[in-house]
Amino acid sequence: MNINNFLHSGFKFTGDENLQQFKFKMLNSILIIVVFFSLLFALLSDLGMNDIGPIHTKVNYVYSFLTLMLIYFLRLSKQNDTAASHALLMISLITFTSALIFVPQDEFRIIWFYLLIFVAYIINGKISGLLYTLASITIILIANFTIDLHLSNVAIHSAILGLIIGSFLSDVYTSKINNYESSLKQQNSSLSILASTDYLTGVMNRRMFNQISEHYFDTAQQGHLSLTLLLLDLDHFKKINDTYGHQTGDQLLISFVQTVKNLLRKSDIFSRIGGEEFAILLSQIDKQDAYLLAEKIRKAVENITVHYEGHNVYVRTSIGIAQNSATDSSFDDIFSRSDMALYKAKKEGRNRTCCAAFSEHDINCPQPLEQAERLDFSI
Template sequence: MNNFLYSGFEFKEDEDLLGFKFKMINSILVIVALFSTLVGILSDLGISDIGPIHSKVNYVYGIFSVMLIFLLRSSKTYYKKVANALLIASLITFTSALILVPQDEFRIIWFYLLIFVAYILNGSASGLLFTIASLGVILSVHLLSDLQLSQLAINTSVLGLIIGSFLSRFYTNKISDYENSLQQKNAALHVLASTDDLTGIMNRRLFGEVSKRYFETAQRDNLPLSLLLFDLDHFKKVNDTYGHQTGDLLLIRFAEAIKSYLRKSDIVARVGGEEFAVLLFETDMEGAFILAEKIRTLVESITIDHEGEKVFVTTSIGIAQHREGDKAFNAIYARADKALYLAKGRGRNRTCCDPLAGDGTQMPVHRFNVTLSESQE
């Protein structure tokens, strides 16, 4: 049943309101199709006479509603068009009842329903528009023909429509404000949930989602994709010796150093305490190695002053490239992690590539002495 009310579409978390509107409009269309047809049948059977013309109008109204149900299943973008078509068809049908069914003393009540639905489906502007249209129809028909309603009944109906429209508008605006506020809060929560709060770059959770999409694109289009894994050398010793505040400043400066060399298509994330990852789209192993060396060299120049001492660290880097036989991004990550482990095992402050590269080659390995701080030389 839900599949029918959603018109066969799936709605994301940020489309909750649109999904609700689809359920609402489909429910209304079903009700209109069933009851307008039923009213026409009852009239033809002489049980509830509404006249032959208005009876046919109800049949058309019902058939048109069924057509709108199928049209809505074509695309999510058709919602607005379908909602407007339903409201216009309803206005015409209710106008027909106002003119052709004088024996129904309560027929003006349908316009109240029309205005309320307009506010619910399309918002304040639409509700106000159909309020004006309904008032115009009632007053015009009253002046041009005999509705067989007293002036008091007309006045009360008009006043009731205006008050109902005002309340519906107030309610709709308040709901809209809540919706906007909720969307802003959800957006803020999404940023918090996907961003490392210290460095401001992507966190591991979002990196996993984005890297999966990059991997799928690389597989589909046979494009090179390289991964760099960074680990700050002896970072625990920095924290133990100089405190976490100094360590945090180094992490922030390190993230800034990485970002300074990246393109818009590249992504960087903090995937652990002192571990970072960079994913390079349309970049082969050689290009990744050149970039890694630039970053590694730049990191050597980063210093933090701590009580007269200059504190700095180096970084070890592991690189791996996407292969044709990879089934998931985790395969690249595992190879880059092995290359990083190799770099650390060979003395740190160096860049090592996947030792099992598909072409059997290995980029050069650079060796440097690692210095924690000038005071510990």
């Protein structure tokens, strides 16, 4: 196992867990350092090479052991990082208080409280940092008032002022880190939306539709549920672009998408899968109801009008429908049948709806409904 994997405790972190990954790695590193040095100080004291007193020596052994247990605890679950960090800060505060009281020969022992505050800010945030700043200052003042710490008042006052300044600087640093993390998450979220959305119409793009459709297909096949696909193509759209310009064509696309969206349920999947080709994925709707919805869409599209230099520009749509079957091995099977039905609708004169049965060669193109039956697809 390499050191990086060890510091992650063998856990995998996703792209939106970068900050947690950093804190997890940082916490593991701090725990390892604490185990090593607390044990080292205790051993050196027992060997007479760095006397920290018998009481604080024992405290360091306990400190080392408890920290070692926290390393094990951290490896049980990725979600244990918060509890482990709180436990580390608490036992560290106790250990540093022991050093303050029982190691008077160490003139620089207050420095451990500076490390405690900085670590509290880094791994647990602002509130934790402020709490341990107040706790450290309170302990120093009470200890200095009740026992002789062998420190001058100037040293005590300087230490407290240093803790306050250190707390302020740590707060500024960690606040910046958190702001950068929030900004990065927002940017990633925006990029994710852009990567899955058609830039012009705002509906799902082909890439995302391919991913979602396979998931819907697997769910439908496993649960023996109906899954119906509508492929829609705008008739003679290239001619509209060539005659009236792409800006007019874009306006028609936007109006088309808004018209269709108003007729769909929130659970329906609507995607632009080509220049003028769209797909609608319907769950738990049989082919008959899907046909009625398709006709309702087709009739509504006939009412779309865009004005261009005194001309009224209209658009029409052809629709192909296919439903899943027990013999389908992938979503491509449904897509192929729906595409053949769309081709048949084009061949039959456009501006109509054709339905594919469970064979690409069995396609039905009923007479267009003059008045599409009203269905409530708004739920």
